[in-house]
Structure formats: C-alpha cells, structure tokens
Amino acid sequence: MKRLAAVVALLGLATGTACSGGSTDPSGSGGGGLFTTIDVTRPGIDANAPANPFNPKGNVFRGYNEIRLAYSKNHLTDPNVFYPGAATSWEIAPDNSSITVKLPPNGKWSDGKPLTAEDVKLSIGIAYTQGSTAFAITPGAAGAAAEVTVVDPTTIKVTQDMSNPSAKFARGVMDTIVVPAHVWGGVLPADFWDKLKASRGTGPVADKAREEITGLGQKIIAFRPEKDVSGGPFTLARVNPGEALLVRNKNFYNASKIAPAQVKFLNYTGNEQIWNYLIAGKLDHSGFTAVPTDVMNRIKQAPGAQVVRGFSPVSVGMAFNQSKKPYDNVHVRRGLAYLIDREQVTKTASPEGGTPAATTSGIHQRPAAEWLGDEAGTLEPYKFDKAKAEAEFKAAGLRQKDGRWALPDGSPWKVSMTAPAGFSDWISAQENIKSQLIENGVDAEVVTVADYPLYLEEIAAGKYDVGFWLLALGPAPYDIYQRLYGASNGWTNVAGKIRHSPAGKDGNWMGSAETIDVEGIGKINPGELTGKLNNVGAEEAKPIMVKLAKAANQDLPAIQLWDYVNAQFVNTGRFTGWPGEDSDLLRWPAGVWMQQGLLKAKR
C-alpha cells in the first residue's frame, strides 16, 4: 500500500509530513524543539544521495528544505489559487496569458545570499529539462510558457503560448522548484535560452535542440551540490541511513513563524514501521498511510495522537477494457455496477482512507456538488440491486447456466481483475468484489502483477480485461475528466486539437465509442468536451462538466468505487496549531503548513 500512497500523493493527494521527538534546541526565535516525521512518499533514506530536489532519492524534503514558487490550493473549481512559497504575491492576467510573480524583498538563501528573480529564471530553465507541464518542450503542448522575463530583481513575468492555452498555466508555473543560481548555475549551458528558442521550431535544428535540453535532465538529476543551500524553512544538517536531520534556516523570509528548531525524518521501509512509530507516539506528523482498523485504534490510544481528515481529489474506479467482450456492452458494465456494494468494498479495502462513491460521475463527490449542482441528484446511483443487474445482463444477451452467468454463446464468463502487487487496498477491494460477484452468480478472479510501472505499461497495452484506475484528479476540470476521456480512452490533445485513436492504438486501452448518445442531452464527443475544459473558466466549464458526468454515469467506462480521504496523523503532545479537519493545507507536507505560520511549540 505504501506504493499506492506514494502514487496517490504524487498525483495531488496528501503528503505532509512532520513530527517531533524530544530534545529541544534553544536556537531560533520561533520557539524550539525537535519535530519528528517521515516522508510517506519515499521509503528508505539514502544517506549517499545528493541534496538535489530533482533526484528521486535526493535528501531534499518537500516544504522543508525545498521551496516552490507557491503551493496550489485545492479549490473545488479554480485551479489558480495558491498559498505563498518563494513568491509572496502574484498577478494572473484575466485571460490567463501571463503571470507576474513577486518575490519578498528580504528573501534569502540559507547561506545568506539574496533570493532573486534570476534564481527563479534558472529554476524555470531547469524545469524545462525535467518535463514540467508549464515548461514543456513538446511542440504544441497545452499550457506551455512562451517567454520568461526578469522584470526587476524581485519580479519575474512568464507568458503563456496562447496558440494552445490551458486554464491551469499559472498552476504549472507556480509549481516550479526554486534553486539558487549561485550553486546550480553551472548545470545549464550559457546558450540554454537560445537552444530553448530553437527547440520551439520544427525541423532537425529544433529536434536537436529538444534532444539536448532533454539530455540535460539526466545531468541535473545527478548534480551533487557541495552543501544544501535551501530557500525553505529548513536546511539539511546531516543524514545517515536511520534519519535525516534538518535545522531551521535563519535566513528564511518567514523564519520567525517557524516553530521547530530541528526536523528529523525517520527512515522506514514498510507501513508496519510507520504504525509502530505512531503507536509509540514518536512522530509529530505522518502523511496518509493505509492502516488496518485495529492498528488505527492502537494509534489513537497514543498520548496526543489525532487523525485529521481532509479532502483529497482522487477517486478509484474499476475500469473496463471495452475491446474485450463482454465489456463492450454497456449493459454488462451497468449490471456489474448494480452487483457491487461499494460500501462493503470500501469498508474492507480502505476503511480509514476512503468514502464509498455516491455514484459514478467521474468527479469526487465533494467537488461534484459544486460542479453539477442539482444535476448531481439526477445521476443513477447504482445502488446494489440484484434484480436490476439481472435485467441488464439479460439485455446484454448473457445467459444463466448452472447458476452462473455465461456469455451469449454459452461459453463461460469470468471477470478477471488485475492489480499491482503491493497495493494492498486495491487487492483487498478486488477480493471483496470477487466474493460479491461469485455470490451473485458471476465468476471472477484477481490477478496481480509485479509493480505499478508494469501495471501501467500492461494496462495501456490492453492486456487486462478489468483494472483499477485513479479518477477525478482535481481540482482542474480538464484533469478530472482526462482520466476517463483522455489518452487512455483514445483522445489526445496535440497543439490544441483533439484527435481520437481507435481502440488498441496510441494507448487507447479503454476503447469507449467516440460519440455517446446521452439521455436528455443527445450525441456528444466526450473527448472533445474534455479538451475544451482546458481553455475555459469555471462558469463555462460547469455545463460541460454536467454533460460529461451524465455520459460517465450512463456509459460507465469505469465504476467509481470510493473517493479517497486525506487522513493525516498528528500528535499534539509537543506542537499545537495543526490544520483543522478538512483544511485544504492537509494535502501539502507539514513543512508548507509551517511556512504558512501554523504549528507552535508547546510550552
């Protein structure tokens, strides 16, 4: 499950981390004390890894000794609202064509040198080599930046290429990790910006320029700074295989608000270790980790232990490969939806980290209310109903044979569900669904594959009949529906134009029909509608979202099973002032909470 937790976290769910231990350090004005935590996205501390935020094993911890321009809020409908990071103010053009970012005048790196717009420009250059969304070098990519201009030492302006704009351009810019130019300056060649300009064209020169920029990515990942020069609230003091110790960065512009004098990241290799840390009350904070009910009860008994829950814009669904029979028939998909008791599935698989999906809309149920309004009530809830399932199966031409449903030609039918090994909640959910289906006359099996990358590769190659699929990755409306009506279902967005590939080609493994006749709406092309979401504001997006929700509800490319809950573990024994229940900040690591002035040492 830890792998799934990491994946979900990287997709925009929870990650936070922070916690405390015992000893205190009187240094620093904001109080003191040791804050003990773990990084849930990264099991295993590599003491030899560099202090490099771009290195997957790098000893740079998000929100602590790493700083981004800003941290996006989980607004239910607007993707462009932020908490301050390295930037303290910003201005977004009404048509999303540019964003002007302002740095604080007293911003400094941990070595005392000023944090300037030149640092941001270099960081943007590095982002191009890492394949960032706003700084993509793929020709025609949606929401890509066109120009980066240093206005003055504390101001930088980034304009969007309006030939294929995206509503979440500003979000992409603000997600930039900022690194010091006086340390990282050498990683980009002097002619980098000329190369970037050349890469925007076509032909062999542009191809070569793109290749060179991509090639720089590996050099940057391997870069080993002599010491950690941080723009965040902490800086790395030392690291060994058991723990990483960070100390407060006195030069952080908001240092007076940072409560802990030190932060200790503990090493762990599996969930059980995290559970034991929590039961022993060792951690001041841990991000979302799958916890069995009995273990959760033990954790709650630890002095000061609290579980804070918040919104997480991620759902999981049981998705169908419609190139495989009988899943090409909508009645089969609907019949299965009626046979699966989602409450039972969620209770078994993710009792602490999920709520059963109210229905299949493609949207997490929280933002669904905002996007769909009263229309949400008109969607078919697909409550467990054996009679309705039977009617749907009959409509699909399935036949009952010796108490089991068989294909129309009488051959046996087995629902084969695949999940990656290690995703214990997915496997547990599939086992539960298997039991439910078998008890209701549908044969089923659960198959596992070695790991998540292999799972993604094989599902994209159309090897599975049915697999679990993350949905509703908000808050940007395009992001929500591209999981159902994006590349995995045949629709690709190239240079602002939506193109549909037939099932089995170009990663189209879901294989839905290109157009769907939606009851009460008429014929729609869901991929094209999803593409439109990229370029429209929230109000214009709402009617499109309604159409897509109805299409997803009627056509069921996936059965939405549960919506994730961002459960964070905190301990009030040593620190107070934690984000409250449902706080939007919960999705960011505790280092970001501290940057925003939360958390105070208990005296």
Add this chain to the structure above:
Amino acid sequence: MSVLLEGSTTSATMRRNFWRGVWRVMRRKPSRLAGAVILLGFAVMAVFGPMFYPEHLPRDLAAGVYAQPSAEHWFGTDGQGRDVVALVVTGSRYVLLSALVTAVVTVVLGAAIGLFAGFRRGRWDTALMRLTDMKLTIPGLPLLLVLSTIWKFGSAVEMGLLLGLLGWGAVARAVRAQTLSLRERGFIEAARGLGLSTTHIVGKELLPSMAPYVAMNMLIAVTGAVYAQVGLFFLGVLPYEADNWGVMLNLAVFGGGAMTTTAALPYMLAPLLAILLLTLGIVLVVDAMDEIFNPRLREE
C-alpha cells in the same frame, strides 16, 4: 526352479526384515512415529483436503473480518471473512506439490550429476563440477526475484521445477564426494574385476549405498522449497492467490497488522504453524531414516 523360488523367498524375507526394522526404529522413539503421522497428515490434506471445500471459499459475514478463533473458525477469519483453516487446507496443495517437485528435481539431478562425475572422473568430472560450482555461485533469492518479474509461476509444477533447478548443486557435490570414496572400496573393485557393466555398478552397487543420503536430502529439500516459495509469496513478488500460505502471511502482516496488533494474529499463525509442523515432521522422519539406513546407529 528351486533356485528361483529360493531367490524370491530370500528377497521377500529381506523385505519383511527391512520393514520390521523400520517399525522397530519408529517404535523406539514415539516422536518418530509422530513425524510419520504428521507427514502422512499433510499428504492427505494436500490430496484430499481441497475436495471438502467449494472452489471459492464462502465468506462468513456474520463472523466478520479478522474474527477471533471460535469453535466454528479455529483460527478465525481473514480480511474478507473466510475461514483461515479452510485457506490453509486449500492452499496446502500448491505448497506441497511444488515442494515435492522441487525435492524430486533436486535429488534426481544432483544425484545423477554427482554419481556420473564421481564415477567417471577426468574431463567429465571437471566439466560437471565447474558447472556445479558456477550454479552454486548464483545467489538463489535475487535470481528468483528477477525471474518473478517475467514468470508468473501459475502452477505448482512450474514453481517446483524452477526451485529444483536452482537447488541441485549442493546434492551433486556431496554425492560426487561419496562416489569418489565408494569407488575405491573393495566391493566396487570386485564388481569391476568381475567385469560387471558400469550401469550395474552405478545402479546396483553405488546408488543403494547412497540411497539413505539421497532420501534424507530429498526430505530436507522439501522444507527448503516450502521456505523459498512461501518467502517469495510473502514478499509479494509472485501472483496473488488468497489461499497461498505466503500470501496469507503477507496479508496478515502488511494488511492486517498482525505484527502490531492481535486482530490478525491467528490469521498469521495458521500458515506459520502449518510450516512449523511440516518441518517438524520432516526432521523426525529424517532422524528415523538415519537410524534405519545407518547400522552403526542401531541400538539392537
């Protein structure tokens, strides 16, 4: 005719005496009998046990998930509400069949290569022993982990075959050493002097002398194979099968928190006890075999 009759009577008498000897050895220490009963019990469980359960084990929704042991569920239920004993019984077939295949492949390959190399000596010995050395240097677990990414091990025979192919090296080395020692003994010299064929010398003179060693290795290979495959399933690198003992351990520890709290403890203990009992049975039977085949250990 009378010679023939005399011959068959002698062989029947020898057989009778052998089994009488076996019975005496077993009776001397009741623990050995217990070992034999345990092994027999596991064999019966693997062959007939799954027949007493439906293809898909039912859930006991009334008892709930991770139910504690009761008269109805001796080791409680798993995370889906299925009887843990039923899972252990239905899962025993895969574990034991693959262990048996591993043991057979290990001893057949190991004994054949060891005998051939030791008896022939010379180039064959050099070539086969270098091959054995090479095999022994390959670390088993990392290789299995790599192979598991490309091989699904869906059937017990496939699993057993692979473990057997990875495990014959030590047996081959030991059998070769024994062959080198035996081939210089008087009875082999005599057989050679009589002009008996190599097949006869190896099959009828050498092999019977090594049979006890080979048989004991076979039983020990069973435990090794059980540990290896349960370990692989426990690590989660092999495909999920709800009733596999290794998968049960994995789900109990990582899904149920059996090492942290008590709820899933019976679920974890059931396959562990099964493995422990199987190992105990094998150890006790090997102890008996040692005395049966080694006259010097007999306490007449």
